[in-house]
Amino acid sequence: MHETAALRRLLIVDPCDDCHRLLPALESAGWVVHTCSLDQALEHRCDIGLLRLQGSHLQHSDAVKDMIKRSNTEWIAVLDAQQLRMPNVGDFVCEWFFDFHTLPFDFSRVLVTLGRAFGMARLRGQGTSRVDALEHELLGDSRPILELRKLLGKLAPTESPVLIRGESGTGKELVARTLHRQSQRSEKPFIAINCGAIPEHLIQSELFGHEKGAFTGAHQRKVGRIEAAHGGTLFLDEIGDLPLELQANLLRFLQEKNIERVGGSQPIPVDVRVLAATHVDLEKAIEQGRFREDLYYRLNVLQVVTAPLRDRHGDLPMLANHFSHFYSLETGRRPRTFSDHALAAMGRHTWPGNVRELANRVRRGLVLAEGRQIEAQDLGLEGLTHDDQPLGTLEDYKHRAERQALCDVLDRHSNNMSIAAKVLGVSRPTFYRLLHKHQIR
Structure with a gap:
């Protein structure tokens, strides 16, 4: 057997007689071949998969789709010419399989197809392992991201408050979660609250909790977000939107390390690390009387600034491919790569919505793409030229x-x-x- 045979593993699922007759020639060509049924496919490690499409597979295609998505390799469909003429079969094969082969087998063509699929699987495998390893990290190799990761490594072990600044969509909450995960509080709660998304009359209760009967509708005691974060990390997103009255209460908590629930009189000690984030100019808000200067200095002990995507051009391909894999599970479609035209259009775009905008455009592209690659028009970037x-x-x-x-x-x-x-x-x-x-x- 060839010395490299162990590196070329082929799994044939639901094989037919033609498939079985092909086995000796495949093994002579250096492939290690195993066969199994569809429900056992994920139990076998393989580099390439060959699936003999049956009528049952086409009737219950969700099982085939699920297997292909979870196997993380390239699959080749084997079917007869009559099946290929059935309604929707062509679309199904083009969507979910790297290639297909109609019976009877042409062995030389089979070898070429397997070789191409093996090469593509190796490329996909390298890229996917990178994404999986960094799934919950700040992705990128650009200088701003490398410097940010280095800074977070220094700030995470401390107990000091951190103010995270940056444009909308630049990953400020991801920075906060990274600080928590790398801290000594990582096993304790991480509680996030968006100060701009909660109605003003409910923020007091949400942050500090309330006692039973404190106000109309308070039928039982409620533990607030600050108390729920005891021992862990409290993340206050869009802190600039916090009303002035609540700013005074928050400042008192930061100074005294205890809270009082609405309707209560007993101080409750709470140990949390406070992280805050904002996309607004807090210094300007202080000048305009919309933000307390003493609270600003309490929160701004350490500072992190997230870079806009337009300054991270080298990260665009990696981020786009990450979102392609991530949202493929949601859309039920295979991850797609991006055409050169799409990559060029992404490079020209200024990304006012930053990483959040990129994620949404890739999500849209996966749904609209008709070919094997996502094109610029699928991302809604076709009309974005220098003409304007x-x-x-x-x-x-x-x-x-x-x-x-x-x-x-x-x-x-x-x-x-x-x-x-x-x-x-x-x-x-x-x-x-x-x-x-x-x-x-």
């Missing part, structure tokens, strides 16, 4: 072109700066100087 940009001086055009060239090359070669510099025809020092000039990465 205002005219400027020649220097403005040069500046934009230089920045776009840097962004385009980072989309393709973010993991190898030497190649990126070579593609642009500049030295590595010059390349880094240009990145710094345009505040990229």
